[in-house]
Structure formats: structure tokens, C-alpha cells
Amino acid sequence: ETGVTQTPRHLVMGMTNKKSLKCEQHLGHNAMYWYKQSAKKPLELMFVYSLEERVENNSVPSRFSPECPNSSHLFLHLHTLQPEDSALYLCASSQDPGSPLHFGNGTRLTVT
Amino acid sequence: QKEVEQNSGPLSVPEGAIASLNCTYSDRGSQSFFWYRQYSGKSPELIMFIYSNGDKEDGRFTAQLNKASQYVSLLIRDSQPSDSATYLCAVNNLTGGGNKLTFGTGTQLKVEL
Numbered sequence: 001e002t003g004v005t006q007t008p009r010h011l012v013m014g015m016t017n018k019k020s021l022k023c024e025q026h027l028g029h030n031a032m033y034w035y036k037q038s039a040k041k042p043l044e045l046m047f048v049y050s051l052e053e054r055v056e057n058n059s060v061p062s063r064f065s066p067e068c069p070n071s072s073h074l075f076l077h078l079h080t081l082q083p084e085d086s087a088l089y090l091c092a093s094s095q096d097p098g099s100p101l102h103f104g105n106g107t108r109l110t111v112t
Numbered sequence: 113q114k115e116v117e118q119n120s121g122p123l124s125v126p127e128g129a130i131a132s133l134n135c136t137y138s139d140r141g142s143q144s145f146f147w148y149r150q151y152s153g154k155s156p157e158l159i160m161f162i163y164s165n166g167d168k169e170d171g172r173f174t175a176q177l178n179k180a181s182q183y184v185s186l187l188i189r190d191s192q193p194s195d196s197a198t199y200l201c202a203v204n205n206l207t208g209g210g211n212k213l214t215f216g217t218g219t220q221l222k223v224e225l
Contacts, residue, residue, distance in 0.1 A: 042116070043156075043200070043215040090155055098206045100146060101213070103155040 003027045006091050006104035013081065014112055021076040021107050023091030031097045032074040034066060035090040037106070043090070049074060050097050081111045115139060116203050118216035126224055131188040133219050135201030138182070145177055145184045146202040150218065156200055160186065191223045 004025045013019050025032060034046040048056035049068040063085075065077040074091055088108050092101040117136045125131045133147075144163050148156035160175040162168045162184065168175045174187040184203075188195055198218040 040217065042217045043202075045213065098144060098204055098213075100158045100161050101148075101156075103157070106155050 004091060004093055004102050004104035006089075006107055008107060009105065010108045010110075012110045012112060013078070015081060015083070017081075018077070018079040020078065021089055021091075021109075023074040023076075023104055025072055025074075025091075025093040025102070025104075027093055027102060029093035029095050029102070030071060031094045031099070032068060032071070033092040033094075033101065034064075034074065034076050035092060035103075037088040037090055046076075048097060055097065078109075081109075083111050085109065086111045115214045116201055116216035118199075118201050118219045120217055121220040122222045123219055124222045124224055125191050127191060127193060129191050131191045131195065131221055131223070133186040133188075133199050133201075133221065135184045135186075135203075135216055136182055137184070137201075137203045137214075139203065139205050139214075140179075140182065141205045142179075142182075142203045143206050144204040145175070146204070146213075147173075147175060147184075147186045148200040148202060148215075150198045150200060152197075159199070188221075191221075193223050193225060196221055196223045 007022045031050045036044045046060045047066040052068050067075040088106045090106045091104040094101050146161045147159045149159050150156040162175040162177045172189045176185045198220045200218045201216040204213045
């Protein structure tokens with residue numbers, strides 16, 4: 001068990017669909033993150049939540065909408081995505097911002 | 113200029129040899145440095161972190177940091193085929209209380225029998 005669980009593992013959606021990615025951490029950490037990993041590109045930080053408050057939003061398009069209802073759960077709501085949004089979406093947690101990250105297994109998203 | 117730069121590789125080393133992975137960064141205010149290993153189709157996992165200049169050893173792994181040269185490296189001794197993966201360097205600047213963790217594109221390591 002990784003300590004950070006993501007569902008679903010794979011997702012195929014059309015550009016007009018609405019879907020959500022879910023992340024749960026069992027490590028007692030205070031910070032949670034969404035990262036995007038595309039081929040040949042560095043991991044891109046999308047959002048950071050610290051103690052359920054969003055502390056970072058790296059100019060992510062509004063078609064991605066995060067939600068952090070408590071310190072253990074993080075969601076990424078998706079709507080009207082584009083094919084270029086196809087990537088591996090990784091959730092991570094850390095004790096606090098700046099501490100080492102613990103990643104979930106990721107959601108492989110394909111937008112058709 | 114890339115903020116965190118790594119040679120994409122692949123870096124090929126024979127089994128039992130020392131693998132040397134290098135990373136340079138542009139932000140002089142960077143304070144913490146991480147190495148993650150990522151197997152194909154898997155998520156990154158933390159290998160080492162280092163905050164101070166010098167060497168830090170953990171088993172077969174040694175992280176080296178030189179802030180003056182803005183350079184961080186990872187040495188893997190007695191390389192094994194199971195070490196074959198992509199190694200990601202990440203650098204963080206915590207000034208202002210924010211999280212500015214920036215990743216490189218990674219170096220692919222191949223350990224050959």
C-alpha cells in the first residue's frame with residue numbers, strides 16, 4: 001500500500017464529459033498536491049492544498065477544478081477537456097509544504 | 113534556460129558499476145533537493161533528499177550538493193538491473209512560505225547485465 005490512493009487508475013473521456021479524479025492519503029499529512037505528467041516534459045505542479053486551504057494554483061485552466069473537503073481527501077473535477085490534457089495525473093501528499101512528497105499511483109487520462 | 117536541468121539519457125552502466133546522475137538548477141534561493149525514482153508506468157518514489165552542502169549517504173545511494181555551483185548529483189554504487197528507471201531531480205524554494213518544487217525531466221538509467 002502506497003499510503004496515497006488514487007482512483008480511477010485509467011480514464012477515457014470525451015471532450016464534453018464531466019468526470020472527477022479522487023485521491024486519499026492515509027499518512028496523516030497536512031499538504032496535498034495535484035501534478036500533471038506528460039511525455040518528455042517535467043512534472044507540472046497544478047494545485048497545492050495545505051490544511052484544506054488552496055495555497056497554490058499554477059495558472060491551470062478553469063476546466064480543472066480542485067476540491068479538498070478535508071486533509072485526507074483531494075478531488076480534481078474535469079469538464080470540457082481538450083485532447084492535449086491527456087496525461088498522467090498524480091496526487092501527492094507531504095507532512096507540510098516543502099517536505100518530501102509521497103505520490104499515489106496516478107490516473108492515466110485520455111481525452112478523445 | 114530550464115529551471116532544473118538533467119541529461120535525459122539513457123545512461124547505460126554495467127551491473128556492479130557506479131552510476132552518476134547529475135542535475136543543475138537555476139534558482140540560487142533553492143533550499144531543498146530531492147531525488148525520485150520512477151519505474152516505467154509507475155509513480156515517482158522518493159530516494160534521497162538533501163538540504164546542506166556536501167554528501168549524504170543512504171545505503172548504496174549518495175546525494176551530493178554544491179550550492180555554489182548549483183549542482184546536485186546522485187551516485188548509485190554497485191548498480192543492479194533493478195535500478196533501471198528514470199531518476200527525477202526536484203528542487204524547492206520555500207521563500208515566502210510557498211511550495212516552489214520544480215522537477216527536471218529525468219535521466220533514464222539502464223543497468224546492463
